[in-house]
Amino acid sequence: MTPHFGLPEFGFLLRGLQWTVLLTVVAFVGGCTAGLAVALLRTCGHKGVEWITRIYIGIFQGTPLLLQLFVVYYGLALTGLKLDAFVAVAIGFTVNASAFLGEIWRGAIQAVPRGQTEAAMALGLHYSSRMRDIVLPQAIRISLPATIGFLVQLIKGTSLAAIVGFIELARAGQIVSNQTFQPLLVFGVVGAMYFILCWPLSWWGSRMEARLALASQR
Amino acid sequence: MGYTLDFSVVWHAMPALLWGCVGTLGLALAGMTLAMIIGVVGVAARDSKAAWLRALVIGFVEIVRNTPFLVQIFFLFFALPLIGLKLNPTATAIIALGVNGGAYAIEIIRGGVQSIHKGQVEAGYALGLHKGQVFRFIVLKPALRAIYPSLTGQFIMLTLTSSICSAVSAYELTSVAQRIESDTFRSFEVYFSVTFLYLAISWLLMLGFAVVSHRFFSYPTR
Numbered sequence: 422m423t424p425h426f427g428l429p430e431f432g433f434l435l436r437g438l439q440w441t442v443l444l445t446v447v448a449f450v451g452g453c454t455a456g457l458a459v460a461l462l463r464t465c466g467h468k469g470v471e472w473i474t475r476i477y478i479g480i481f482q483g484t485p486l487l488l489q490l491f492v493v494y495y496g497l498a499l500t501g502l503k504l505d506a507f508v509a510v511a512i513g514f515t516v517n518a519s520a521f522l523g524e525i526w527r528g529a530i531q532a533v534p535r536g537q538t539e540a541a542m543a544l545g546l547h548y549s550s551r552m553r554d555i556v557l558p559q560a561i562r563i564s565l566p567a568t569i570g571f572l573v574q575l576i577k578g579t580s581l582a583a584i585v586g587f588i589e590l591a592r593a594g595q596i597v598s599n600q601t602f603q604p605l606l607v608f609g610v611v612g613a614m615y616f617i618l619c620w621p622l623s624w625w626g627s628r629m630e631a632r633l634a635l636a637s638q639r
Numbered sequence: 640m641g642y643t644l645d646f647s648v649v650w651h652a653m654p655a656l657l658w659g660c661v662g663t664l665g666l667a668l669a670g671m672t673l674a675m676i677i678g679v680v681g682v683a684a685r686d687s688k689a690a691w692l693r694a695l696v697i698g699f700v701e702i703v704r705n706t707p708f709l710v711q712i713f714f715l716f717f718a719l720p721l722i723g724l725k726l727n728p729t730a731t732a733i734i735a736l737g738v739n740g741g742a743y744a745i746e747i748i749r750g751g752v753q754s755i756h757k758g759q760v761e762a763g764y765a766l767g768l769h770k771g772q773v774f775r776f777i778v779l780k781p782a783l784r785a786i787y788p789s790l791t792g793q794f795i796m797l798t799l800t801s802s803i804c805s806a807v808s809a810y811e812l813t814s815v816a817q818r819i820e821s822d823t824f825r826s827f828e829v830y831f832s833v834t835f836l837y838l839a840i841s842w843l844l845m846l847g848f849a850v851v852s853h854r855f856f857s858y859p860t861r
Binding site (some may be wrong): 487492497591594 | 708834
């Protein structure tokens, strides 16, 4: 007898949702850290280093996320390390996020008026103080809408972990759908769960973008 | 036990992989065409007088942009047969790509339409241009130029997204790669090489779009 979509199935989807959220948080925190390094290297002023980070970003922007996951997943398996599936996909999403966030923040750092950097130099501030106290606080403000936009991309992107077999929300949906033979209901519920997660963020991001645009008009 | 990388399987499978590239491009092109149709119709409906139609378009755009493509394609895969469309996986994938891209196209085209000021059109008439000329030189060309970067960027995104269509086994590069992988068990070698095939595709597309942009849109704005 095939089970109908009931409370136990819904609970299974909720546990999948938990993994989606956890995966997103880990990849976002890791991606922010590595992405900051990428953005700083991309704007460091050394031609060779800037060129290498540019290629790094270009590779991640020019290839499908699914293939990046495959390469990291099977590449890590080759190293002989016995990694948990969660760790493997989390590494994949982190590396991807580092490139995209690096590019977003590169743009934001360069959008801070040059006079700010020059004034800081004239005041005798060295690089770390110049970045930490003058440039980055302004860059973060500028980059916030795009950063939130990327966070939404990341949440949606974690669904691809389903294809390499990690049980998060999308994979949980597939499993429940196969058990209950109610694919429309199940994927409808799964879609609604993603929507509830993403839509408030999208709304917040676009509202902030509108406010920043208004502020820059003045 | 050490593992030695062996890329010769990729080399032997190259003809199949190149056909996979053709499949990917075809899928993206068909999906983008459908997306543009949905985009133009959607923009017209977005500014219609009927409130329910406007709400429908806004709802469609928000739902598509805030749910993963993988879930969308699974949903359509099961939903389309219910409305009488029994299609093969590749046709299903084209519809899914078109629906997904369409939501983004609505936003992009709407921005282009809004970028044309009414005063410019009036200035065109004042200069003695007739209706066709005003539409062609004052509305269409500047609007196309305004949305060209986002639209071509969207096309490249759609090409990369099409790799997810392998989940319903549509004919494209990633599903070809998966077949070769299951025949040879050389997962890393196959996917590593295919990643660079995608990179070549997107770089060639970017180059092509830049050439077209230089040819048609390099005139001063002010």
